[in-house]
Amino acid sequence: MTWKKRRSLRKPACQAGDPLGLGSNYQGYRIVGTNYDYLDLYEAEVGEGKRWEKPFEIVLGAAVAAKTGLKLGDQIIGSHGVGGGGHAHDEHPYTVVGILPLQKNVLDQLILTSIESVWYTHDEEEEGEEHVHSSKFDAPVATTGFPDPQGEFREVTSLLVQYRNPMAAVQLPRMINSRTNMQAASPAFEVARLFELLGVGVSLVQGIAVIIVIIAGLGIFIALYNSLKERKYDLAIMRTLGATGGQLFLHILLEGLILTFLGALVGLGLGHAFLALVINQVDQGAVNTLSASVFLFEELYILAYALGVGVLAAIVPAFAAYRTDIAGQLTRS
Structure with a gap:
């Protein structure tokens, strides 16, 4: 010019x-x-x-x-x-x-x-x-x-x-x-156009992430349900010692919440570690404007979603624990 x-x-x-x-x-x-x-x-x-x-x-x-x-x-x-x-x-x-x-x-x-x-x-x-x-x-x-x-x-x-x-x-x-x-x-227009071009890829990645979360939820459900089958005698003993059905329900539900919460924390940690590795390898460009030590408020949503998945995955095993037949289980054992 x-x-x-x-x-x-x-x-x-x-x-x-x-x-x-x-x-x-x-x-x-x-x-x-x-x-x-x-x-x-x-x-x-x-x-x-x-x-x-x-x-x-x-x-x-x-x-x-x-x-x-x-x-x-x-x-x-x-x-x-x-x-x-x-x-x-x-x-x-x-x-x-x-x-x-x-x-x-x-x-x-x-x-x-x-x-x-x-x-x-x-x-x-x-x-x-x-x-x-x-x-x-x-x-x-x-x-x-x-x-x-x-x-x-x-x-x-x-x-x-x-x-x-x-x-x-x-x-x-x-x-x-x-x-x-x-x-x-116009920067605003060009950025909007860029996101429009990348929209299909972003949607694909988001879809894959949803599928992974669903699979993780199913994995937690299967793990808790199989664990419940092996622990029915222990749950029956807990009932005889004074534990209520509601307490057993909360016990299994809490297990699911802890598993998903820890999994989400590990996932966030690995994500930030991978970002730090990328930033360290790239000497210049837009990646260098990022910081692996910065945690966004939106990341709290990931923890919230993980807890929701944990509740859904644990609700059936927890209900099964709530309905534990004390006499029948002790007799069979």
Whole structure:
């Protein structure tokens, strides 16, 4: 997107637009050229050091700093593309001037710098190394809005737009897609479309989970019923010692609840352990925004469902224990 096209979006429908310059990475982590408005959007403050003030100064996300081991004052060489192994931009290294605390959002996976850094990197590729020590590298960068383009054809990869009103959210993307050679993408719409595409797979997994729960319930029922057959004499003795039929009923019911509750706890533990293993193996991407130590409130529903299955599985064996024939059982034994 050129500076000229960016100015054409200055309409009443557009409240703000944060420029984003992409195209480089360090060890697979995106180097993003932007301004302070992007940090303010996430209400992020630098934990160590400071924000970038000059070209080729960078601020690291928490995950980037943790995975790479970079510290304040370290220098890195960016590579072209979105993955490691691309052409190295070794004309001018980036210097770490700040590190963000853990945000638990996309900032943790990014290396942030100024838009000017992205421009000057590509200038050096086109013009050669005679401009490496240019005085423009010592000049302050734009900290808000769009920097001085120094020419109509300066480009940014994308623009993060904030709308003034709900009507603009409908009209502006449609206008951009139909009347320009740019592409507008609405995050809410794209996420909804993604879930629609994945809906069949999600429904299939949920169906398999329901079948597994039903099979587990049947397993508990069979285990309790077989156990009850072997323990009828013990139950009869308990009745002779003063236990009521209701107490035996609750005893068997409690066994089913304990089995399902412990099974649900073990399942949740294994699930979080598997998630921790996946996060540890994947160095970047959306998976890194997850945390295996975080337990969601919705997981309590799993425990509730497990207890419900336990009650259903134990109700028949418990009723059989309630109706235990004391005299007949002791006579047969």
